[in-house]
Amino acid sequence: MSSVIHCGKYDVHVGPDMFRELEKFLARRQVFGNVVLLVDRNTRQHALPLIRERVPSLQDAPFIDVEAGERSKSIDTCTHIWNRLTEIRADRQSLLLNLGGGMICDVGGFAASVFLRGIDFIHVPTTLLSMVDSSVGGKTGINFGGFKNQIGTFTRPAAVFISPAWLRTLPDRELHSGFAEMLKHALISSREKWDALSQTSALKDMDWIPAIQDSVLMKNRIVHADFRDRHVRRTLNFGHTVGHALESYSLLHDADPLRHGEAVALGMICELYLSWKLCGLPEEILTELAAVIRRLVPAPVAPVDPEAILGIMKSDKKNAGDRIRPVLLQDIGRPVINHPVPGELVLEALGFMTRIAGEAALNS
């Protein structure tokens, strides 16, 4: 069963017959012959042939491909996309179809949003993470000067087409990574949503369509209230202050680094600890939530240097004035933004997370 979620100015289609919906959308917009596909080396191999086969009007659509991986979220990739769009003679009626994960959606959205002062783009996310996170909400961006999303725009896609079919071949860790963001949406939304999601027994048996719909709805409600990210939208950053630091650290130190959502899951455990210490989150809820997060997102925890993690957090531009300001929870569904946290408590929280994760010691 397919459904449409109206996100203000665009629709998110979730369902198994996504290809038919996409074909109908392209027909309605009369952009046949003017669609350009953006893929990375992974989606070029598997997703591109499939979408061309199933959506007849895309059979001869030109494509632009970029290297896979977060490193491609760069100005150089944009330059490549703009050069190719210019070669293809894309005009203001052209439409860029981003076929891939979060990197493709973010960089493709940005490149399109400024090409000829903005051409339309649509997202066809192929990872769980990009289905529930980057493809919804109208943020585009690239990394620059060592900072994530330093350059970007707030531009809504013309539409999003989500099919759980892509998830069948997704590696477990990528599934966990996306599920962490779904848990986060529930945690900052309501006890009811959290209870529903936390009863999941195994991701393999998940009924993805309603779960993704629910997560997109939760995110969209928050985005709709604060599109430009000035207040309540920042609650979506829950788990990300510590999570981003763990992710950066892991990228530098681990052969097989943490996935984004895995780092967010570990970050959430730390920030729940801080919520207990500083915001009155009951201890039994901390214990309950941490256990559920570990069970459903069993991210590997390699030994970390907590002082180094703290240093990364302090250099983050979002933590102005040397104070760490994560999103904390007074309770499930009751997030608080801009709560300053002393560095020592962050070290404690990292220790708690490492114990919970069943690891022996920091600094080993």
Added chain:
Amino acid sequence: MSSVIHCGKYDVHVGPDMFRELEKFLARRQVFGNVVLLVDRNTRQHALPLIRERVPSLQDAPFIDVEAGERSKSIDTCTHIWNRLTEIRADRQSLLLNLGGGMICDVGGFAASVFLRGIDFIHVPTTLLSMVDSSVGGKTGINFGGFKNQIGTFTRPAAVFISPAWLRTLPDRELHSGFAEMLKHALISSREKWDALSQTSALKDMDWIPAIQDSVLMKNRIVHADFRDRHVRRTLNFGHTVGHALESYSLLHDADPLRHGEAVALGMICELYLSWKLCGLPEEILTELAAVIRRLVPAPVAPVDPEAILGIMKSDKKNAGDRIRPVLLQDIGRPVINHPVPGELVLEALGFMTRIAGEAALNS
């Protein structure tokens, strides 16, 4: 006497006491200490010391400087600006003050509009052209892949501060260049506006404040009706189809190339000729208008290769399908967009323009 023109979401201040207005604006916004100035090598030398002296809160404001000239309207300049903003630790509350001509306003506006997904910027235009053209209307952009404004955004400035004081030291040809756009605004607006402006005897004696106010109002009325440039805003392109081609040609062939507005003035004469041939513009009006344009914007006309000019026009992405589509005039104040014009007529128009300009021959 100073005045404020409300352009929808931002104000354009025109008057001699622009510095005081700017100081008041910065105080109201409470951005003291968080303003970054963007200058080129010219405005760094003269305008930067003056603005710092006259606006006390800018005394210690950091600045970013770029090479002067159209070549700096590039992605490399943006990279430089973003690097400097990152170094300065600019945040979402920072404001970029663009102090210069059209290039500075365009590139600074674009760089700001995507830094951290958009920080505020204001324009302090220092040339007549940028006062009446690029600083008003909310278009930002850079050149890319050989095309003008290929990358950019529609983003309104937070405010514009126009002082005719900057014009005192502006070279004559720069003054002519800006005046050509003012003539264009009048020509596409109404007979009344045209009659008022065409009675100007010498630019030296011009009463600039009311004239600039009037021109900004005319442009703003058109922009307001079609911010995203889908229909009536395109009438602002009058004179530019042929004008851009003459400008590009001159850049390649002349030691001292045509200024933008000079090329537009010559382009307007050509497009008036086409309007007479194709749109019923009375011949006596063609003769009258061409004479006034030549008198007030005496652009030098070097010999040109008309076939080469035509080739440049055909490669322009705005002229899709090999047809040239300039804006034509049925009468003063009655522009028509998307009128296709055969190449031979363009050659005739170039011949007419060259005769009017009192030059001997094409292809000499």
